[in-house]
Amino acid sequence: MSQQLIQLIVSGLAVGSVYALVGLAFIMVNEATGVVNFATGQMVAIGCFLAVTTGIQLELPLVAAYPAALAAMALFGIVFYAVVFRPLQDRPVVTVIIGTVMIGIVIQNAALITWGSVPFRPRSPFGRQVVDVFGASISAHALFVIAVAFLMIGLLYVFIYKTAIGARMRAVAQDRDAARLMGIGVDRMFVLTWVIAGLLTGTAGILVGPMWFADVNMGDPIALKAFAAIIIGGFSSVPGAIVGGILVGLSEMLGAAYISSAYKDGLVFLVMILFLLVRPQGIFGERIGQRA
C-alpha cells in the first residue's frame, strides 16, 4: 500500500470513530427516550470548547483538563434533560425536531458569545508527534482518537449489557410503561441517558478539537455526518453506528483525495440518500416494533 493511502485510511478511521461516538450519542437518546436530538452537533461543539476552557484558557494539564471538561458535559446532559427533554417529551416527532433544532441555535449562539468567533487550536496530548506505521508517518493523535473512541465504545457496551443499571436502561428503552410497573426509576434512567449522551459527545468534541479547529459552527457538519452514519448503519443499531461512522469517515477522506475534495460532503449525502431509498433500515437493520 502506498504511504498516502495508509495515511488516508488512518485519518479516515480517526474521523470515522468520532462520527461513531456522535452517532452513538444520537442512538442512545433516541432508543431510550424516543427523542430525535437535532442539537447533538452543538453538544459536540460545547464539549470541544469546554476542553478549550480547561486546557487552554485555564491552562490545566490535559490529564486534569479532559476529565474536568467531561464532568462539565455530564452536568450539561442533566441540564439538557431538565430544560429541553422534560417539556418536549411525548410531543409529536416534529415538535421535538424543531425544538431541539432551536436549542441547537441557542447553544451555538451562547457559545459564540462565550468563546468568540475566532477558532481555537486545541493541543493534543501527543503534540505533533508522528508514528511510523507500515512505513507511513501517521499522526499519533489520530491513533489516540481511534483508541479512545473504541475504549469508550467498549465501556458503553459493558455498561449497557453487563451491569444491572444497563439492564434497567434497556428495559426502559423497550417498554417504558412496563419498566415503570416493574419498579424501575424511569426518570432516573432518562437522566442517566442524557449524561451518557453528554459524555459521548464531550469525548467526541475533545478528540476532534486537535484534528480540526475548535469553531463555534463545527456542530452542524459533525452532526450531519453522524446522521449519515446512523442512516447507513441502521437507525437504532449500535454496531451500525460504529460501522456507519467509519464508512463515512473513510469515504470522506478517500473521496476527498481520489474523487473530489469539493464534493466530498455531497458524496456522503448521496450515499446516505441512496441508503434511505434502497435500504432505509441500514446495514444492520432496525428492530421490529420501533416507535415510528
Next chain:
Amino acid sequence: MKPQRNRLALAAATLAFVLALVLPAFVSGYGIRILNLALISAIAVIGLNFAFGYAGLITLAQAGFVGCGAYLTAILSTALGLPPWLSIPAAVVGTTLISVTIGLPMLRLKGHYLALATLGFNVSFVIVATNWKSVMGGTDGISGIPSLTLAGWSAATDHRYYYVLWLALAAATWIAWRIRYSHIGLAMIAVRDDEIATGAASVGVTRIKVQAFALSAAYAGLAGALFAHMTNFVAPDDFALSHSIIYLAMLIIGGEGSILGAIAGAVIVTFMPELMRDLGQAYMIVFGGLMLLILIFLPKGLLSLAGMVGRRLRIAGR
C-alpha cells in the same frame, strides 16, 4: 359555526390585504426591503404549509427549493437572456419538476427519516451551488439578474416591487385557499390525520404526498424567483439549511395548517431581528428560546391565541 368563522377570517384577511396596499406610503427605504422579504417568505411558507401543515410531511428542504427557483430564473435571465416574466414561470415549473423527481423516491420515508433525507437534499444543493462554478457561480453567486419590467413599467425600486410581491402573495393566498377546500386539500389532510385509513379508502397516499410536496416546491420556486429579481443577485448562503429551519419556524409560530398563520408567521419572524436589534449577538439566543416556548405552550401557533381571544369575545357578547 365553522363557515361563520371562515367568513370572519376571510374578512380579516381581505382587510389586511387592502391595508397592505397603502402601507408603502408610510415605510422608508430599508423598511420596505424588509417588508418585501417578508412577503417573499410568506409565499414560501404558504407553500410549506401544503407539505407540512396539511400533509404532515416533515421537510427541511424548503430553502433548497427556494434556491432552485432563484438560481433557475437567474441562469435563464442572465446566461440565456430570457425576460423575467418568462423566466419566473419557467423557474416555478423547473422547481416543481425537481421536487417531483426527488419526491417520488423520498416520500416513501416517514418522520425523522424524511426530515434527514430532505435535510440531505438541502445541504447537497448548497454544496453543488458552491462548487459548480461554471453554471451556478460558486460562492460568488450570479449577479446582474435583471429587474422585472412589464410593458415599459419597471419594478426596479423596492417600493414598486412591493406591489408586484403584493399581487403575487394575494394570488398565492387565493390559490392556496381554493386548493385547501378542494378534494386535493382534503385528501392531504386525510393523509396527515390517518395515513393507513386514507390508503384503505383507496386514495393514492403516495400520489397525494407527491402533490403536496410539489405544490410546496412550486410556491418555494416562485418565492425564490421573485427574490432573485429583487436583489438582482443570488449566492448559496441565502438558501442554506438554516433558512429551511426558519421557514418551518415561521409556519409553527404562525400556526401550522393555516394559510393566514403562514403569512403572519413569515411577517413576524422576518421583522423579529429588527425589533430586537438592541440585543445584538444575543438575538439568536432569544429567538431560539422564544421558539421553544411557543412550541411548548402554544403548539398551534400565535394565531391560535387570536382564535382564543375571539372565542372569549363571542362568549362575552352573548
